[in-house]
Amino acid sequence: MKWLPVIARLIVGGVFVVAGALKILDPGAFAVDVANFRMLPHPAVNLIAITLPWVELVAGVLMVIGVWSRGSALVITAMCVLFLIALTQALARGLDVRCGCFGTVEARKVGLTAIAQDVVLLAGAVWLLIRSDKTENGNET
Numbered sequence: 001m002k003w004l005p006v007i008a009r010l011i012v013g014g015v016f017v018v019a020g021a022l023k024i025l026d027p028g029a030f031a032v033d034v035a036n037f038r039m040l041p042h043p044a045v046n047l048i049a050i051t052l053p054w055v056e057l058v059a060g061v062l063m064v065i066g067v068w069s070r071g072s073a074l075v076i077t078a079m080c081v082l083f084l085i086a087l088t089q090a091l092a093r094g095l096d097v098r099c100g101c102f103g104t105v106e107a108r109k110v111g112l113t114a115i116a117q118d119v120v121l122l123a124g125a126v127w128l129l130i131r132s133d134k135t136e137n138g139n140e141t
Contacts, residue, residue, distance in 0.1 A: 005131055006066075012124040013063025016076055020056030022102050027053070033100030037086050038093075055079070063128070073129035080122035087115050 023030040031049035034040065040048060056079065062072035083101075090097055090110045099114045 005128065008124050008128055009063050009066060009069070012076060012121060012128060013060045013072070015121060016056045016060030016079075017064060018060075019102050020053040020058075020060060023049075023053035023100075024057065030100055033098050036095065036097040036100075037090050038095065039086060039089065052079075070129065070132040073125050073132055077122065077125040077129055080118055080125055084115065084118045084122060087118060091115065 027049050030053065031045055034049050034052075035042070035045045055075065059072045059075040059079070062068050063076060087099070087110055091112075095110065097110050099110050101114060101117075
């Protein structure tokens with residue numbers, strides 16, 4: 001049971017490291033994906049496309065190495081909630097867009113699979129957030 005938090009950190013953090021790094025490689029393509037969700041004003045699209053992957057990468061690395069675990073879990077939880085909102089609204093509106101979750105590597109369309117994967121990541125991040133709060137307060141070893 002002691003290894004479960006480590007495994008969860010490696011999986012959740014690792015997903016965000018990979019996703020962020022792949023988006024950093026092609027910010028133009030990620031900007032197109034962000035714009036296709038039709039949620040942001042045009043001037044915000046490039047800002048999000050340039051900064052979000054770096055936030056994903058840094059939060060993921062911190063999660064993997066176990067530094068500032070509570071903060072990285074909080075940031076990843078917030079990103080998962082935002083991604084879930086974006087995916088759900090795109091699906092509800094019938095938008096035929098690429099998820100953009102892993103940059104240009106995967107051409108998966110927005111759908112129930114992407115939403116399910118985000119829910120699983122969200123659950124892992126929330127569990128790590130709650131667990132880090134307990135361990136930091138000395139309630140658990």
